[in-house]
Amino acid sequence: MPRLKKLAGAILTLAGVGVVAGWMLSAPTKIDPQVIAAAGSGDAAKGERIFNAGGCASCHAKPGSKDEGRLELTGGLALKTPFGIFIAPNISQDSNDGIGAWSLEDFAHAMLKGVSPSGEHLYPAFPYASYARMKPADIADLYAFMQTLPAVGGKTGGHSLAFPFNIRRGIGLWKRLYLSNEPVVTFVEATPEAVIAGRYLVEGPGHCGECHTPRNFAGGSDKTRWLAGAPAAEGEGIVPNITSGEGGIGEWSEGDITNYLETGFTPDFDSVGGAMVEVQKNMAKLTPEDRAAISAYLKAIPPHPNGYPPRKQATN
Known part of the structure; x- marks a missing residue:
């Protein structure tokens, strides 16, 4: 019986320490x-x-x-x-x-x-x-x-x-x-300024990775597959791969991407659809330099194969 009491006491102590540690670690933080x-x-x-x-x-x-x-x-x-x-x-x-x-x-x-x-x-x-x-x-x-x-x-x-x-x-x-303020993609010092400007717009205010990057079980972005496409947060659709990897936009030129952001038309003359309609409207309001910077960044990032499961083919 004394051993059981000691064991129970130790468990309660550890549980208490865990609760206190979790409470401290989960506290909101603010900026200076x-x-x-x-x-x-x-x-x-x-x-x-x-x-x-x-x-x-x-x-x-x-x-x-x-x-x-x-x-x-x-x-x-x-x-x-x-x-x-x-x-x-x-x-x-x-x-x-x-x-x-x-x-x-x-x-x-x-x-x-x-x-x-x-x-x-x-x-x-x-x-x-x-x-x-x-x-x-x-x-x-x-x-x-x-x-x-x-x-x-x-x-x-x-x-x-x-x-x-x-x-x-x-x-x-x-x-x-x-939560981090560090860039997702790092570049060498000689990287063109347009790419760096595009990184800021895409990774920061544009928050493109929130939809275009796969997430794990906890809802965190899988940055090892940055912008590789993902299942849509709502419904059964997919958000496309916007890297140059397999299934992505590797065949698109920087000009193609820039034109798409401005007009909503793909190189194949298809038009923007789904949730991207609203995004494209916003992108069209940016300066030509901003859209060109976004395009330069998307062509400079590491390529990844599609980050979502392949769709099942319909059977007759």
């Missing part, structure tokens, strides 16, 4: 206030470019909105994933229902660290795992532009997540594995 202060007050004109590169309206505009209505960021889009249903929130300038009361520091913490003004973890359905690579100055510019947009009231519904995904604190452990 000096980093935010050094970013300045932001330039709204420059922020519009980041807004388009980030595709903010694609998720946060009211579903079905067109033209100027896409700047009314009331949210409501439902993202149905294997982890549950995420609802894009209102990020308009409404002080009660949106983010109108957020400071630049609040905004930067959400974008770069995935932490809300109240100190809670945000779910990575909001692609801060990519935004973490953004420059603080661009965050300030985006914040300045967002302040020029309409304030529209209306709370969105909450997420619908099953246990254990409904425990926000656990996201802190996920961040330790998958």
Whole structure:
């Protein structure tokens, strides 16, 4: 009996230590206030470019909105994933229902660290795992532009997540594995500036890897197959391979990619479809130099075979 009591005591002690360690390791972290202060007050004109590169309206505009209505960021889009249903929130300038009361520091913490003004973890359905690579100055510019947009009231519904995904604190452990401000692809020093500029747009604000890269069981991007294509987060479709590997866009030239981002037409004169329609609309608003940089980067990254299982052939 004494041995059993000692064993039980040891187990409880270890469990307690594990709980405390897990609690500490999962704590939200924020960025140094000096980093935010050094970013300045932001330039709204420059922020519009980041807004388009980030595709903010694609998720946060009211579903079905067109033209100027896409700047009314009331949210409501439902993202149905294997982890549950995420609802894009209102990020308009409404002080009660949106983010109108957020400071630049609040905004930067959400974008770069995935932490809300109240100190809670945000779910990575909001692609801060990519935004973490953004420059603080661009965050300030985006914040300045967002302040020029309409304030529209209306709370969105909450997420619908099953246990254990409904425990926000656990996201802190996920961040330790998958949140980094380091580039995914490294290049030698002599790499053309256009490729480096494209890396920033693709890996950071453009968050292309969030859809085009396969994920593991925990929902983290498999960076060993960066941009190799993946099963769509919703439904049974696929997101294509955009590397030059087998099944990808190896036969596309940089000009082909640039033209596709601007016009929505492939080299075979097919047109953009699915969720990429919204992305292409955003890309078309960027400068020709930005689209050319994205193309240069996509042609420079390591090639990978398709990152999704082959589709089954229909039988008669």
